[in-house]
Amino acid sequence: xxxxxxxxxxxxxxxxxxxxxxxxxxxxxxxxxxxxxxxxxxxxxxxxxxxxxxxxxxxxxxxxxxxxxxxxxxxxxxxxxxxxxxxxxxxxxxxxxxxxxxxxxxxxxxxxxxxxxxxxxxxxxxxxxxxxxxxxxxxxxxxxxxxxxxxxxxxxxxxxxxxxxxxxxxxxxxxxxxxxxxxxxxxxxxxxxxxxxxx
Numbered sequence: 001x002x003x004x005x006x007x008x009x010x011x012x013x014x015x016x017x018x019x020x021x022x023x024x025x026x027x028x029x030x031x032x033x034x035x036x037x038x039x040x041x042x043x044x045x046x047x048x049x050x051x052x053x054x055x056x057x058x059x060x061x062x063x064x065x066x067x068x069x070x071x072x073x074x075x076x077x078x079x080x081x082x083x084x085x086x087x088x089x090x091x092x093x094x095x096x097x098x099x100x101x102x103x104x105x106x107x108x109x110x111x112x113x114x115x116x117x118x119x120x121x122x123x124x125x126x127x128x129x130x131x132x133x134x135x136x137x138x139x140x141x142x143x144x145x146x147x148x149x150x151x152x153x154x155x156x157x158x159x160x161x162x163x164x165x166x167x168x169x170x171x172x173x174x175x176x177x178x179x180x181x182x183x184x185x186x187x188x189x190x191x192x193x194x195x196x197x198x199x
Contacts, residue, residue, distance in 0.1 A: 046114050053111035056104050069093070 055061055072093055076086045086092040 049107045050111040
């Protein structure tokens, strides 16, 4: 009985089942599979294609290409016959230019696709930022409107002063023996008659 328990403990510790197969552990990553084809980093290849496409779109590339073609034609026309490597119809030159064009077009398209992806992400981020800005602006507009409504109900010094002067006039009129002279009980702080700090 004891040896069976020991064997079960060893199988549990090593992850093996009763049949002897190793048990699959879900909490650990699986080992990488063997690949027969070479792997490449798509980001590195994309960056390289963008560099090449950028170079193909410059004036420097056109100048160098023109210089190479002129040297090619001049060498194959004026050099001795046994040193020429591409005679008059310049078939090898045509082949080289066709190869260059056939590789340049996909590289340029790949660079354009990557730029389109970047532009799409940037536009999405700009759209979200605009939505946040609009929401913030609407919130601030509502807050300012609420403050204006709240300030409209606040009593200012001039309003309180005018109300108190009206009350004093009423009291003077009701008092027996009151004269008709208008006394200023609460004079304005400034000669203009309106306080600078109001509102």
